[in-house]
Amino acid sequence: MTDAGAAPDRTDDERFGLDDSFGTLLWSLFLAVSGMFAAYAAARFVAAALGVDQGAGGFLFTGILLASFGTVSIYLTSARPIRAALRQQREAVLASEREIRLESERHRFASQVQDAFEMGETEAEALEVASRALAAISDRRSEVLLADSSRAHLRQAAVSKVAGGAGCGVATPWACPAVRRGQTLRFTSSEELSACPRLIDRGEPCSAICVPVTVYGTPMGVIHVVGAADEGADSAMVDRWEVLAQQAGSRIGVLRAMEASELQASTDPLTGASNRRSLEAKVRQLREAGERYAIVFADLDHFKDLNDTHGHETGDRALRLFADVLRSNVRPDDMVCRYGGEEFVVLLPGLGRSFASERAEGLRIELQGALVAGDVPRISASFGVADSTQAGSAEEVIALADMAMFSAKTTGRDRVVVADATVRPAQVG
Numbered sequence: 001m002t003d004a005g006a007a008p009d010r011t012d013d014e015r016f017g018l019d020d021s022f023g024t025l026l027w028s029l030f031l032a033v034s035g036m037f038a039a040y041a042a043a044r045f046v047a048a049a050l051g052v053d054q055g056a057g058g059f060l061f062t063g064i065l066l067a068s069f070g071t072v073s074i075y076l077t078s079a080r081p082i083r084a085a086l087r088q089q090r091e092a093v094l095a096s097e098r099e100i101r102l103e104s105e106r107h108r109f110a111s112q113v114q115d116a117f118e119m120g121e122t123e124a125e126a127l128e129v130a131s132r133a134l135a136a137i138s139d140r141r142s143e144v145l146l147a148d149s150s151r152a153h154l155r156q157a158a159v160s161k162v163a164g165g166a167g168c169g170v171a172t173p174w175a176c177p178a179v180r181r182g183q184t185l186r187f188t189s190s191e192e193l194s195a196c197p198r199l200i201d202r203g204e205p206c207s208a209i210c211v212p213v214t215v216y217g218t219p220m221g222v223i224h225v226v227g228a229a230d231e232g233a234d235s236a237m238v239d240r241w242e243v244l245a246q247q248a249g250s251r252i253g254v255l256r257a258m259e260a261s262e263l264q265a266s267t268d269p270l271t272g273a274s275n276r277r278s279l280e281a282k283v284r285q286l287r288e289a290g291e292r293y294a295i296v297f298a299d300l301d302h303f304k305d306l307n308d309t310h311g312h313e314t315g316d317r318a319l320r321l322f323a324d325v326l327r328s329n330v331r332p333d334d335m336v337c338r339y340g341g342e343e344f345v346v347l348l349p350g351l352g353r354s355f356a357s358e359r360a361e362g363l364r365i366e367l368q369g370a371l372v373a374g375d376v377p378r379i380s381a382s383f384g385v386a387d388s389t390q391a392g393s394a395e396e397v398i399a400l401a402d403m404a405m406f407s408a409k410t411t412g413r414d415r416v417v418v419a420d421a422t423v424r425p426a427q428v429g
Contacts, residue, residue: 102236110243117251123259126251127158130244134160137240138225138233141166144248146213146221147173154221166208166226169198178210179219184242185210189229205229209238211245215253223248268338270316271323279337279345283394286349294356294387296346297401298326298363301380301413303342310377318376325367330359345398353387353418360385360416380414390419 116129127144134142143165146157154173159165170176177196178185187208190199199208206226213221223245227233266278274282286293300306300322307315319342326336326346335347346363348356360383371378384405391397404419411417 106239109240113244113247117247123252123255126255130158130248131161133244135162138237139163140225140227142225144223166224168224173219176222178212178222182212182219207231209233211241213245213249215249271320271338273323273336273338276339279347282335282347291349292388294348294351294353295397295401296356296360297384297405298344298381299405300342301382318379321370321376325370326363329363329366353385357385357416357418364416382408382413383416384408386419
């Protein structure tokens with residue numbers, strides 16, 4: 001949180017109070033010397049005025065006067081100002097030590113939060129770090145509200161595990177005053193005229209601190225903290241919330257960018273299905289783990305005729321519809337891949353070709369049902385099925401499934417054929 005009227009950085013002498021205190025000390029010493037001369041002159045003047053002779057008694061009397069005047073003079077001109085200067089110096093040193101200690105604690109907290117964020121590999125792990133950090137900063141009710149990918153809605157993404165969420169009802173980023181202004185806002189009491197409207201009607205008066213969370217320069221959320229009415233927060237505490245907001249926004253931005261990049265690299269842009277590279281990586285993982293799997297190789301029937309008759313835009317819609325049917329009717333761990341052109345491969349971990357053929361038949365039927373309500377001319381697909389027990393490599397298993405699909409094409413299309421012992425990968429050309 002910045003202050004437009006903040007003073008410029010101070011020098012080391014100013015930070016320790018040397019600019020005023022040292023000058024005061026020198027001035028006091030000058031006054032002390034001057035005072036001693038004045039006291040001596042005053043003592044001689046008084047002695048002369050009283051007609052004190054210059055004998056032993058006169059010198060003693062003059063000495064007593066000099067001591068008295070000197071003591072008063074030193075106290076007034078030196079001791080009192082020096083004591084005040086030393087007290088000011090001590091207070092300046094203590095204040096500087098407090099400032100250095102707070103700055104050290106700030107850097108330590110920022111370093112710990114940064115290390116924790118960098119160890120997380122997903123956005124969920126980053127938000128777990130944010131929850132722990134909220135609890136470490138304060139025992140007040142606090143939460144992180146974060147926009148979704150559309151940036152149109154705010155959701156509670158992290159919550160302090162000490163006291164639970166702060167319960168802000170703001171629904172969109174730009175509905176939050178702190179997000180709109182791009183700065184930390186403090187609300188002393190929900191009963192004040194200038195309080196945020198979403199603090200009103202919470203059952204009892206409360207205070208709040210709202211810190212915007214920025215992702216790549218775009219306000220995407222807010223840290224919302226609620227306390228009792230008129231419950232203040234020192235600058236160190238607010239500074240920690242701001243550090244958390246800054247680092248959370250930076251880390252979530254990086255993770256979202258990485259996720260988008262990985263998604264783009266692993267999916268087919270037209271259908272949203274996985275691409276061949278993703279399929280090959282997944283099959284490699286299954287083989288390394290020694291897990292059985294089945295391959296369903298599917299190909300749209302008469303796709304070239306569809307393109308020639310109705311145009312490529314209609315052909316694209318048919319591909320997207322087929323991909324949606326496949327994705328909607330497989331298990332979460334299964335993978336749907338656009339293998340090339342109008343060819344799709346469905347990877348079914350843990351299944352053999354018998355169960356896989358039943359799944360393929362279900363996909364064939366679902367495609368016909370989807371065409372009833374769709375804007376695509378009637379199409380069908382041919383399916384071939386093979387599993388990992390039939391060949392020694394993933395390429396051979398896929399080739400067997402491809403050959404079985406070709407057999408479905410040549411025997412009438414719109415059907416499922418399972419590879420058997422009479423079909424060998426060497427026959428595929």
